[in-house]
Amino acid sequence: MPGQTILVVDDDPHIRDVICFALQKASYVFEVAADGKEALDKALLCNPSLIVLDIGLPEMDGLDVCRHLRRTSEVPILFLSARDDEIDRIVGLELGADDYVTKPFSPRELIARVGAILKRYGAPAAAETVEDLPALRFGAVELDRSQRHVTVGGTPVTLTAIEFDILATLLARPKIVFTREQILQNAYRDNIHVSDRTIDSHIRNIRAKFGTVGCGDAIETVHGVGFRLGPCRVENGNGG
Incomplete structure (x- = not known):
């Protein structure tokens, strides 16, 4: 791209x-x-x-x-x-x-x-490629599209609609680095005028919410490029 x-x-x-x-x-x-x-x-x-x-x-x-x-x-x-x-x-x-x-x-x-x-x-060429997968899982992170439900190590985590779509983008291709532009295109398909730096704020929010269940390090920053979903290391015995 x-x-x-x-x-x-x-x-x-x-x-x-x-x-x-x-x-x-x-x-x-x-x-x-x-x-x-x-x-x-x-x-x-x-x-x-x-x-x-x-x-x-x-x-x-x-x-x-x-x-x-x-x-x-x-x-x-x-x-x-x-x-x-x-x-x-x-x-x-x-x-x-x-x-x-x-x-x-x-x-x-x-x-x-x-x-x-x-x-x-990069990101999936067509949004339907990801949408066709109702459930996504990597490590301790599970996402159910049909229920709009996320769990980390079995513990529910409440995300906003945009946070959910950002996580779904990363979870569809774990370990692959997504640029902010790629994440923006997937999560904001109906609003292309949003600044790509807004993604950083949403990523911070997701990390904070994951941190409450001992998995704040799940989303990794690749400096100068973007973000990727890495293995979730659940702490304090949450979810194993």
């Missing part, structure tokens, strides 16, 4: 310029890195939504960068390579890459692949 940050990693300045120009035309925010070490540093600083990663980097190649990232991060990775060897594609995908593009490439195709990956990792 345009507005998310893409980290472009390639030691060829011409290739970087081509990719960045295409991303800019598609309204994506981007950062750049010229080698593996800088890529790891930038990934920590900007917390990208996706990394376009060249395999043939000097010193630390793209495969090694991917290995390092996968120790602590599930950020989507799209590999670039000057070689079309099947073994490179297999190794890259086995390391956890999401896609593979061979140089030379079409900028339009690259942007299409970027968009497809982000769509897979």
Whole structure:
């Protein structure tokens, strides 16, 4: 989704310029890195939504960068390579890459692949996808759409209508990071003029209510990106 940050990693300045120009035309925010070490540093600083990663980097190649990232991060990775060897594609995908593009490439195709990956990792493409699931559960958190009812470790938690819809959005794709814009689009479908920072206030309220039953840490903040639902660690024996 345009507005998310893409980290472009390639030691060829011409290739970087081509990719960045295409991303800019598609309204994506981007950062750049010229080698593996800088890529790891930038990934920590900007917390990208996706990394376009060249395999043939000097010193630390793209495969090694991917290995390092996968120790602590599930950020989507799209590999670039000057070689079309099947073994490179297999190794890259086995390391956890999401896609593979061979140089030379079409900028339009690259942007299409970027968009497809982000769509897979973002909010559900259609609201009906979530609405079709009457009951949602992750860890100690349970949500019943038909009854508009939420429990944490078996203890009922009363949420407002907006808080309920925000939780349903996060609960539909636990562990996936949702931007404020994505949450806003799902929870405020009939009112697109609400500031996305309003989401922060609702998240704080949900955390406070969950905190009363020992689960205030369920919604995690991913700095610079948004929020995700993590495992609920119920305290004081509530709900196990």
